[in-house]
Amino acid sequence: MENELKVPTMAELFAAGQQPEVLFWVGCAGSFDDRAKKITKAFVKILNKANVSFAVLGTEESCTGDPAKRAGNEFLFQMQAVTNIEVLNAYEVKKVVTACPHCFNTLKNEYPGLGGNYEVVHHTQFLKQLLDDGRISMEGGQFKGKRITFHDPCYLGRANNVYEAPRDLIRKLDAELVEMKNCKKRGLCCGAGGAQMFKEPEKGSKDINIERTEQALDIKPEIIAAGCPFCNTMLTDGVKNKEKESSVAVMDIAELIASAEDL
Amino acid sequence: MEYISNIIFAIILFAGIGFFAKNIKKLSRNIKLGKAVDTSDNKPQRWNNMFRIALGQTKMVVRPIPGILHIIVYLGFIIINIEVLEIIIDGLLGSHRIFAFLGRFYSFLIGSFEILALLVIVAVVVFWIRRNLIKLKRFLNPEMKGWPKKDGNLILYIELVLMILFLTMNAADYQLQQMNVAHYTKAGAFPISQFIAPLFQDMSTSSIILIERSAWWLHIVGILMFLNYLYYSKHLHILLAFPNTYFGRLKPKGQFENLEAVTKEVKLMMDPSADPFAAPDEHAPVPEKFGASDVMDLKWVQLLNAYTCTECGRCTSECPANQTGKKLSPRKIMMDTRDRLEEVGKNIDANKGEFVADGKQLLGDYITHEELWACTSCNACVEACPVSIDPLSIIMDMRQYLVMEQSAAPSDLNNMMGNIENNGAPWPFNQMDRLNWSKES
Numbered sequence: 001m002e003n004e005l006k007v008p009t010m011a012e013l014f015a016a017g018q019q020p021e022v023l024f025w026v027g028c029a030g031s032f033d034d035r036a037k038k039i040t041k042a043f044v045k046i047l048n049k050a051n052v053s054f055a056v057l058g059t060e061e062s063c064t065g066d067p068a069k070r071a072g073n074e075f076l077f078q079m080q081a082v083t084n085i086e087v088l089n090a091y092e093v094k095k096v097v098t099a100c101p102h103c104f105n106t107l108k109n110e111y112p113g114l115g116g117n118y119e120v121v122h123h124t125q126f127l128k129q130l131l132d133d134g135r136i137s138m139e140g141g142q143f144k145g146k147r148i149t150f151h152d153p154c155y156l157g158r159a160n161n162v163y164e165a166p167r168d169l170i171r172k173l174d175a176e177l178v179e180m181k182n183c184k185k186r187g188l189c190c191g192a193g194g195a196q197m198f199k200e201p202e203k204g205s206k207d208i209n210i211e212r213t214e215q216a217l218d219i220k221p222e223i224i225a226a227g228c229p230f231c232n233t234m235l236t237d238g239v240k241n242k243e244k245e246s247s248v249a250v251m252d253i254a255e256l257i258a259s260a261e262d263l
Numbered sequence: 264m265e266y267i268s269n270i271i272f273a274i275i276l277f278a279g280i281g282f283f284a285k286n287i288k289k290l291s292r293n294i295k296l297g298k299a300v301d302t303s304d305n306k307p308q309r310w311n312n313m314f315r316i317a318l319g320q321t322k323m324v325v326r327p328i329p330g331i332l333h334i335i336v337y338l339g340f341i342i343i344n345i346e347v348l349e350i351i352i353d354g355l356l357g358s359h360r361i362f363a364f365l366g367r368f369y370s371f372l373i374g375s376f377e378i379l380a381l382l383v384i385v386a387v388v389v390f391w392i393r394r395n396l397i398k399l400k401r402f403l404n405p406e407m408k409g410w411p412k413k414d415g416n417l418i419l420y421i422e423l424v425l426m427i428l429f430l431t432m433n434a435a436d437y438q439l440q441q442m443n444v445a446h447y448t449k450a451g452a453f454p455i456s457q458f459i460a461p462l463f464q465d466m467s468t469s470s471i472i473l474i475e476r477s478a479w480w481l482h483i484v485g486i487l488m489f490l491n492y493l494y495y496s497k498h499l500h501i502l503l504a505f506p507n508t509y510f511g512r513l514k515p516k517g518q519f520e521n522l523e524a525v526t527k528e529v530k531l532m533m534d535p536s537a538d539p540f541a542a543p544d545e546h547a548p549v550p551e552k553f554g555a556s557d558v559m560d561l562k563w564v565q566l567l568n569a570y571t572c573t574e575c576g577r578c579t580s581e582c583p584a585n586q587t588g589k590k591l592s593p594r595k596i597m598m599d600t601r602d603r604l605e606e607v608g609k610n611i612d613a614n615k616g617e618f619v620a621d622g623k624q625l626l627g628d629y630i631t632h633e634e635l636w637a638c639t640s641c642n643a644c645v646e647a648c649p650v651s652i653d654p655l656s657i658i659m660d661m662r663q664y665l666v667m668e669q670s671a672a673p674s675d676l677n678n679m680m681g682n683i684e685n686n687g688a689p690w691p692f693n694q695m696d697r698l699n700w701s702k703e704s
Contacts, residue, residue, distance in 0.1 A: 007698070031699075032697075040700055058698040059698060061697055063683045063687050063688050067689050071676045074663055074667065075528070076684060082533055113521045114526065154640075160515050161515070185646055186581065188586075194638050194640030196639050198676060202589045202633055
């Protein structure tokens, strides 16, 4: 029996005169993509369990503008950014957590120049903090000894030098963390960044997600852990393409923790 | 007639340095064709980067074999150049081994130069084997055909010849010292060239002097020629790596610059007090071009990047698009930018300091749309570059031109952008449905 999710919106809290500890920026994938919605829910379950005071913007949230900016449409990006910043500033948001490294990077690095100054953390950093503060505990029984590899999202790793938070969490699950040939600073892209998610790839000899999936399968993991909804889609497709979906799961770090806690 | 060789030396030296200075002036003018960018911030961090990355070669050793070999050649270049200082003074004054008074320290210096010279020869031979026999993939990309391949080998040959001349000069000198020939002061240690010296044993003194003098002259003339070759080659990195790492990016790699020209327009659009029917100001400056279609639209640091690139191809070998057979090669982006900039520079020279439109531009004539759209903006190329070059920024500037000036995005991306404009999401979902996930089980 699944507990109902408690997902307060900023508007509700604001009306009640409350200010949450943190705003959860869900992102477009997290709101609409069927696979990514599971990640969103897993993360909310953890937040609920840990009694974190948070809120979402809900229908007041809009695309950060990342895919428009990477596609070269600076105009559309800034329109999105300025609109979002107006909403965020109206609610006096101080801290933002998001499960999407693209939203994370844009909010953290590109919004300050347009008047949006917030402390922005990726959900793996936030979860690591909850763990360090003793607000969640992880008994990794279910994942004990499992071979898990972590795929570094470009916009979390190289773009913002966050490599350890997701890895620390995997280690806490008592899992065997195994690294791919290309990892951390030299991690290979899943193929979705730079607005590639929304277009067909250029002509080539192979799709990038297949190349990356092969790197992952080379080290024989039971789980490929991801920290980005787009990487998740690309790698899930890759694993399906290799007909390995029965033996290799692609899971977000939040999903790993929610499963370990049996939420 | 006594001073004839000193005079000839002085003429060659000043001609060599003068010609090089002229080309450096041209190089600097070309770089300044780029748009202004403020690099006055964070000086300590910038110096630190230069010391660490350029002087300390920290990013070279990410790939240990070429990294360590490169450090040998680099140290050889820097340290053996102390010897060049002596050669220049000797050449101008007609002295011989003027630093010999340093005694044991001098012996130590010459001895270490010789050992380094031998190591450089070994490294250069291995580099040649890697380029021509082992055929490493990154040296075989299409952009490496023709001149770039020749250029790479030529540099290795020049370095090899210079080192051999240096050792030959020392060997002959050592032999003459052993024979107590006047003018050849007993000075220096010759751990390597002492094994070459026996070759000269049976020769006459004058023959050995001839060999020593020839090697000495060829060595210094060779160095001056090599100095002047730099401008015409990829090898400029030995100088430009220093400013390039100093001026390199300090912000997080994921932070792309927000275009100020766009900010102005967006602020105006969002301003409720702005008059939507206002006639445009007649004296308003022509709006800035969005993005880049040619080298003059890029910033000067990007142009410095282009001249600094030594075509090592680490960027391209890390590029996910290139690895999976797409046309994009970050190295080619840099080479194209440099080649077009050189073309523009020559155009300016030929037209009395004014650029005359030549019907060409970087976009299309050098870099194709297909290359630009293959980029995933993953920053692997930026991370891989051992001298802080940023090919991604050029790709993004050119995408901006394609989208904002030409509306030439692939149709899939136009759909995506249309969705963001209409629904606030890259997919056609209603913004009002954003929270539906919370009610789904």
